[in-house]
Amino acid sequence: MEYCNLIKIIKQKKELNSLSDEFVLGIIKIYLKNEMPKLLENQEWLNNTKNKYFRTVVKNVRKNLREVHGAFKKKGYDKKYKLLDEIKSLNDFEGHAKILKLHTSTAERLKNYIEIYGKILEKVYKVESLLDLGAGLNPLSIPFMDFKVGTYYAVEVAEDDVEFINAYFKKFNIKGHAFVKDLTYVDNLPEVDVCFMFKLLDTLESLKKDVTKELISKVKAKWLVVSFATKSLGGRKVISKKRTSWFKKIIKAYEYDTFEVDNEYFFVVRKDL
Ligand SMILES: C[S@@+](CC[C@H](N)C(=O)[O-])C[C@H]1O[C@@H](n2cnc3c(N)ncnc32)[C@H](O)[C@@H]1O
Structure with a gap:
């Protein structure tokens, strides 16, 4: 493949080396x-x-990839397996919090998890199956649910x-499965x-304009959060x-509620598969 060497060099940066070559x-x-269409020819x-x-x-694609993934990893991200070893049980909130603090999104959400899951449960009455898209380290918030x-x-x-998520599921016998997928291509997602x-x-x-519309229509879930x-x-x-008005247009055919915590604005959408 002509792009092999370029991909290899881009991935030499530690925070990007876990991304798949295809992505x-x-x-x-x-x-x-x-930006440089002539280089395609x-x-x-x-x-x-x-x-x-x-x-x-190399420089600009690395920058774009950091925005998509690398920027969320905080210092010490590599310590997560050691921290997982140290967690004693699913009730060990402090142990889980140490790992959640390694990803910007879960770190920012940490003090609000109980409130967020409480609010979700006010609208959603059955969570026998859950699909977490672009999950990051969010599955480690299970104890807060x-x-x-x-x-x-x-x-x-x-x-x-x-x-890592699969190792976590295994350690605590959680019925679950994590898998690698580029969500700009939507197919074969489980029904939940x-x-x-x-x-x-x-x-x-x-990454791909208008992909949300496709994703929302194809995801088979009773509720979207x-x-x-x-x-x-x-x-x-x-x-x-107001920046979410484009999203409101996409979900206008469905019933939905919203709520807000410190740094995050939530939509709970009744989709019914
Ligand atoms: C802002 S983080 C949010 C993580 C998590 N959902 C949370 O809020 O705690 C966005 C996540 O989406 C993932 N992501 C970005 N592009 C993706 C894609 N095309 N397919 C699947 N996941 C993607 C990134 O790796 C990153 O972990």
């Missing part, structure tokens, strides 16, 4: 199509790593997150009671809730 290739192609630049085009593509999940499916583009899409859709839209950040990564800038 990185997809991001390279989107970047080239939008004449591919000689791919044979010379010192070439200025090669170096520009005041409902018992029968089967927990988690989908992530990052292979190391998927391995509830589907979480926490802080995912802005990222997916940046979708969230958006109301503060930028790290909490510095306020992001207006």
